[in-house]
Amino acid sequence: MKFKKLKLFILTIITAIFISSAAFAETLKIGSMGPLTGPYAADGNDIANGVRTAIAVIEDEGGIEGFDKIELFTEDTACDPRQAVAAANKLINNKAIGVIGAYCSSATIPASEVLAEEDVIMITPASTNEKVTERGLKYMFRMCGRDDDQSKAAVKFLTYKKVKTIFIIDDKTTYSQGLAEKVAQGCEAVGIKVILHDHVNQGDKDFSAVLTKVKTKKPDALYMSLQNSATGSLMAIQAKRNGIEAIMLAQDAVYHPQFIEIGKDATEGVYLTFGFMDAETEAYKKFIAKFKVITGTDKPGSYSAYAYDSAITLLKAIKETGGTDPAKIKEAMLKMNYKGASKDISFKENGDSGSSYIIFKVENKAFKNYWDPETGKLFSETK
Amino acid sequence: MEYFIQQLINGLTLGGIYALIALGYTMVYGIIQLINFAHGEFFAAGGYMGVILLSFLSANGYLATYPWLCLSGAIILSMAYCSLLATGVEKIAYKPLRKSSRLSVLLSALGMSIFIQNGLMLTQGVYDKAYPTIFSQGGFDFGNIKVSYMQIVMLLITILLLILLNLLVFKTRIGKAMRATAQDKTMSSLVGIKSDRIISLTFIIGASLAAAAGIMVGMYYGSVGYTMGFVPGIKAFAAAVLGGIGNITGAMIGGFLIGMIEIFGAGYISSEYKDVFAFIILIGVLYFMPTGIMGENIDDTRV
Structure with a gap:
């Protein structure tokens, strides 16, 4: 009898620990989209690596209060509108709070329509077509410049x-x-x-x-x-x-x-137009140092830094609001004004953050x- | 006139590549009536093998001292590699299905194509690989017309390979066996031809020609990527159909024709629709000659 009681007691404690840890241990889920296969796979991987770097940096700084883990879902759009929609649906099913991506404007636009229905925040690091932020979507942001x-x-x-x-x-x-x-x-x-x-x-x-x-x-x-x-x-x-x-x-x-x-x-x-990036800033150096640890190269793809800034911005906003309410996150993002790795970050009401070509x-x-x-x-x- | 000649040279270079790839399609179709959709991937694999070998040689300094020796060595080795790859693909994906319906083999071929393409991506990375530039520079100038050494080399190698193939198919015992197998597999095995071995050999020859095309494309254009097999594969398939699928001479003519049409369509009308012109001609020819330019009887296929 005594043993049975003791067993029961231990069992209760163990279950209690499990239940409580399940209640407190919440995972923050964010998504990243981009072409991971197909002819533009290089750029999609650049973006995913940028986001990974950002998560590593935030985790090094102590993570986000209320969440003990940040989980990243990377989805492949292949720069194809149909696959982008499928990827967006998958991220919604995974309960992603925010999504960084996509690369091709032709994939970003249809994906954003799907994400908008579920009030998922989307920050594109690389789609420069004007239409991306001109459709009145509530939670659409853009880190790069406009065409x-x-x-x-x-x-x-x-x-x-x-x-x-x-x-x-x-x-x-x-x-x-x-x-x-x-x-x-x-x-x-x-x-x-x-x-x-x-x-x-x-x-x-x-x-x-x-x-x-x-x-x-x-x-x-x-x-x-x-x-x-x-x-x-x-x-x-x-x-x-x-x-x-x-x-x-x-x-x-x-x-x-x-x-x-x-x-x-x-x-x-050959001459090229691209956003101005100051490699001498603290933020950029911090990005490069971590990027090298994660990918083994210190030559990031052109949109890695934008993807990094997008993810940092999203995670910072979540940290500030302490929750996952998209309206509050949006508010926090609009108030932001800080020096990012790619540029000075501050968003306008329509989600654009200005160009620096x-x-x-x-x-x-x-x-x-x-x-x-x-x-x-x-x-x-x-x- | 200068413009015309320059475009003609461009067309010949591109057409030669298509012809080399188209041969693989047409030979395999001729012998087992299979459209080998994985063929474009042999072309890509050949290009990658070339860049691996040439970068290795260039890193060790051999490329600068013996450029032509290295080049021929690389071409032969990557042809050999693709032959092995093709044998493997044939053994795994096609041979077990020889008795089943044609549709299942076709699907197996499509699957193999996706498998090889993604295999290249996973092993070689998503970024394009650059070829050493040693061959891509220099050329002759005739007034305003530019012919690069590489274009001449490509054309010469293409013609050489085409002649060798013709000799093999029409002048040797193996060629005779191939033609016999193409006509009637059962009958040819009754007279002592090992038809399975002949089929493997056909795959090998087709794949090695595609590998040669891959390495030349890499050298001429300067880089290879893992998706490079898809578009030329489709074009070469169109070329094989245009020439009359199953017919070797037809594939060569078809390849050069598709290349020319594309270049002249782009040069004189608009490069936006250059693929459209190629396919319009294809449809037009097939409308009047359903078996293609050189195609004979539809049920009487030849290698």
């Missing part, structure tokens, strides 16, 4: 370079074609003649036909609006081989260490800050 600002920066630079004629090539995605059209309109408005706005297909490797066309038309500038940095390298290599002497200008999706690694010498002198130039196998559209001056002059 209308990017095209303005590009056109300003072309005027600065005294370009008279331009040849534009895009690869027909929501993002790349949208941006190319904005640049074409901008050019017409300031009197730069658009000789031809041609398109190539995603996944093409051979651009000899269109580049031969470029060569015979002899434009002052060639604008490459491509969804992928490797495609950018292929085009740069073939342009050099064809003897094209025009100024080559590309955009943020081409801005990636891979562009130079593959293109090698052919990328020297500058012109980079590839010099000695590295991206160098070249020209600032705000001041209209070379970085080498201002320093």
